[in-house]
Amino acid sequence: MMASGGSVIDKAERVSRRRAAIFYLLAGVLVLSVLTAGEVGERPLRLLPWLCMVALGATNLWTVGVVRSPRLKALLNDESTRAHRSAAMSAGFVAALASGACVTVVAALTPLSAVLAGKVVITASLAAALGCFATLELRASR
Amino acid sequence: MSEELHNALKEAREALGLTQGALAERVGVSRKTINTVENGVFVPSTVLALKLAAALGRPVEALFRLA
Numbered sequence: 001m002m003a004s005g006g007s008v009i010d011k012a013e014r015v016s017r018r019r020a021a022i023f024y025l026l027a028g029v030l031v032l033s034v035l036t037a038g039e040v041g042e043r044p045l046r047l048l049p050w051l052c053m054v055a056l057g058a059t060n061l062w063t064v065g066v067v068r069s070p071r072l073k074a075l076l077n078d079e080s081t082r083a084h085r086s087a088a089m090s091a092g093f094v095a096a097l098a099s100g101a102c103v104t105v106v107a108a109l110t111p112l113s114a115v116l117a118g119k120v121v122i123t124a125s126l127a128a129a130l131g132c133f134a135t136l137e138l139r140a141s142r
Numbered sequence: 143m144s145e146e147l148h149n150a151l152k153e154a155r156e157a158l159g160l161t162q163g164a165l166a167e168r169v170g171v172s173r174k175t176i177n178t179v180e181n182g183v184f185v186p187s188t189v190l191a192l193k194l195a196a197a198l199g200r201p202v203e204a205l206f207r208l209a
Binding site: 008009010012013016074075076078079080081083137139140141142 | 163166167170171172173174175177178179183184186187190
């Protein structure tokens with residue numbers, strides 16, 4: 001059933017869907033940036049865009065972001081959203097453990113730079129959290 | 143005792159002729175919260191359950207039961 005209980009509710013729904021789409025996009029870009037990084041990705045200056053994306057993703061996952069209307073802000077951080085965020089954090093934690101374990105095993109077998117290892121773990125955990133949150137939000141909106 | 147929560151939220155809402163959006167507006171949550179509670183995907187807090195009951199004019203026990 002579609003929303004029809006008022007403009008703020010409708011707007012919250014639209015913003016929520018848009019946020020989920022952006023999170024999917026951000027997760028994809030993060031994963032792509034690691035897959036295509038190579039040796040060039042280890043230069044400090046090349047890390048800056050990636051770090052900005054990580055900061056952007058993490059901030060928007062943890063907080064509602066910049067929303068002027070207090071009513072809209074409350075709707076974008078209501079009970080089910082907080083539950084989805086909590087589940088997303090759990091997914092991110094599991095992904096961090098799994099990717100950390102994989103990186104450790106790989107590093108034991110072949111030389112692996114600390115920068116790449118860090119990027120893999122951070123990207124895996126954040127992408128998993130963003131993807132999980134977006135999936136739950138979109139599923140809840142159906 | 144069973145820990146599965148059943149609810150009659152949809153029936154109560156429809157009996158009043160309310161959409162999910164209208165109920166969300168009354169309670170002060172997003173439509174997706176109402177949707178997930180109705181579908182049993184999300185178990186609401188006591189506070190939200192009481193707000194839903196108040197908004198629908200029914201006791202909370204009439205909306206939620208363990209089964």
